């Protein structure tokens with residue numbers, strides 16, 4: 694099944710539904726970062742929810758950044774998604790394999806609960822909006838539901854999952870977000886609760902081959918599909934980007950690098966691509982800096 698996000702509404706538009714199939718995107722992230730199962734699940738769930746959030750953005754260059762800093766062994770888990778459907782991210786420790794007593798991957802234990810989930814919506818010209826909430830379980834889905842409730846005053850159900858095969862590959866990944874608009878009354882709340890009571894794990898549905906549309910229709914047969922959005926793992930970094938990053942370093946740092954006489958090697962945190970800048974290039978960057986600013 695191809696990766697895709699479907700957006701739908703039901704019950705007079707009082708309930709909005711997003712479903713995402715992200716198997717290929719998450720497997721690509723797993724390969725890029727050489728993730729073991731628990732790290733793949735923690736990163737994959739965060740990438741998936743961020744991608745769903747970004748599917749509502751109006752412009753291609755607007756972006757959502759979600760960061761878990763739970764002080765667990767996973768360290769920082771970061772995902773960034775833009776209005777084009779390009780998603781990228783990283784996890785401090787990609788090599789975690791942790792299971793719970795019931796045999797499931799211990800994503801909550803890996804992320805930890807001693808810290809915050811921070812979500813930043815960068816809407817281009819406007820000031821970015823940042824919401825910060827305490828991590829509740831570290832299982833990702835519940836944490837984003839809590840974020841929606843506290844930071845955006847939106848009641849929601851967030852179900853997200855990543856299935857990792859014994860050989861380490863990701864065979865199913867995706868998510869479902871159900872949101873109630875502020876005007877939704879108790880009757881709608883009851884109906885949504887009835888649906889979520891019978892909700893099966895996303896990984897089961899996707900493993901069975903359901904598309905994003907079919908996931909929505911299974912839960913809400915009367916829903917109206919409004920839009921489809923693409924989703925893929927794509928970093929989008931370039932030599933120029935990291936050239937610019939070097940150009941904003943302190944003058945003394947650049948001088949130190951030049952004095953060492955070794956090329957500067959930068960590894961992109963999102964795609965692990967290496968960029969090398971020769972001493973001559975570093976000198977040029979230093980000269981450009983001195984030409985445009987005083988220090």
Ligand code: ZN
Nearest residue numbers: 928930961964
């Ligand atoms: Zn990159």
